[in-house]
Amino acid sequence: MAHIGLDQPASPKPGLVMALPKGRILKEVMPLVRAAGIEPEAAFDDDDSRKLQFDTNIEGLSIIRVRAFDVATFVAFGAAHLGVAGNDVLMEFDYPEIYAPLDLDIGHCRLSLAEPDDMARDDDMAGWSHIRVATKYPGITRRYFAARGVQAECVKLNGAMELAPVLGLCPRIVDLVSTGSTLRANGLREVAVLTEITSRLIVNRAAFKTRPDVMSGWITRFRQSLEGRDAA
Ligand SMILES: Nc1ncnc2c1ncn2[C@@H]1O[C@H](COP(=O)(O)OP(=O)(O)OP(=O)(O)O)[C@@H](O)[C@H]1O
Numbered sequence: 421m422a423h424i425g426l427d428q429p430a431s432p433k434p435g436l437v438m439a440l441p442k443g444r445i446l447k448e449v450m451p452l453v454r455a456a457g458i459e460p461e462a463a464f465d466d467d468d469s470r471k472l473q474f475d476t477n478i479e480g481l482s483i484i485r486v487r488a489f490d491v492a493t494f495v496a497f498g499a500a501h502l503g504v505a506g507n508d509v510l511m512e513f514d515y516p517e518i519y520a521p522l523d524l525d526i527g528h529c530r531l532s533l534a535e536p537d538d539m540a541r542d543d544d545m546a547g548w549s550h551i552r553v554a555t556k557y558p559g560i561t562r563r564y565f566a567a568r569g570v571q572a573e574c575v576k577l578n579g580a581m582e583l584a585p586v587l588g589l590c591p592r593i594v595d596l597v598s599t600g601s602t603l604r605a606n607g608l609r610e611v612a613v614l615t616e617i618t619s620r621l622i623v624n625r626a627a628f629k630t631r632p633d634v635m636s637g638w639i640t641r642f643r644q645s646l647e648g649r650d651a652a
């Protein structure tokens with residue numbers, strides 16, 4: 421007897437899907453989305469709505485709102501066709517299926533190594549062969565230090581990294597820094613910048629190949645949104 425449906429994924433909705441991160445980037449990205457001519461349905465701005473996928477004024481284009489790391493995964497696997505992600509997320513996954521054609525010049529921050537003030541005072545990175553680091557970015561951290569001859573043992577945390585040195589979990593952290601106030605408030609000092617971060621428009625490579633006109637059309641619209649914003 422044929423079993424139908426149980427382990428079959430639901431058929432994806434036809435049309436184009438744009439993945440946006442639901443965190444702090446959303447406020448910065450929405451003016452660009454709207455300037456590109458995309459207006460989501462009213463439920464998108466309704467905090468009480470439990471919807472996750474939203475229709476837009478553009479026939480066949482919907483928006484999904486997901487966690488920042490998941491934007492890259494939806495786009496890499498072709499479940500979404502385009503999206504917005506920080507290059508922290510892009511570098512951590514390093515998905516070959518993602519093409520990131522446009523720097524949106526939003527979400528500026530940096531990924532840095534930090535340690536307690538008293539440790540930083542007479543610490544010398546040149547003498548390290550092994551370090552233990554708490555981070556949400558084990559991939560970037562390992563690669564960065566391996567290229568400098570240092571083995572980085574990473575303890576994965578998903579937030580509040582700054583607590584790790586304070587509570588003795590790990591003496592050092594690699595985390596995002598913008599104003600530096602979170603580090604200061606927790607007695608930590610930035611000792612190295614691994615990379616500067618901004619958010620990018622990202623596109624699934626297969627979608628770009630199979631629908632070049634539509635996908636390049638959206639890249640152009642976002643480029644024009646950026647030019648309009650910069651000229652204002
Ligand atoms: N302090 C910051 N200043 C500027 N940009 C930041 C800052 N922190 C994070 N970002 C950027 O915003 C993106 C999303 O961060 P956000 O804080 O919204 O998500 P999160 O809380 O880390 O993750 P999650 O979506 O899992 O809750 C990051 O990937 C990064 O590119």
Ligand SMILES: O=P(O)(O)OC[C@H]1O[C@H](OP(=O)(O)OP(=O)(O)O)[C@H](O)[C@@H]1O
Nearest residue numbers: 579580595596597598599600601602603
């Ligand atoms: O240098 P600052 O301006 O203080 O910003 C840095 C903080 O911002 C991010 O955290 P977020 O607020 O996203 O919370 P999280 O720890 O839950 O990710 C990051 O992880 C730092 O903790």
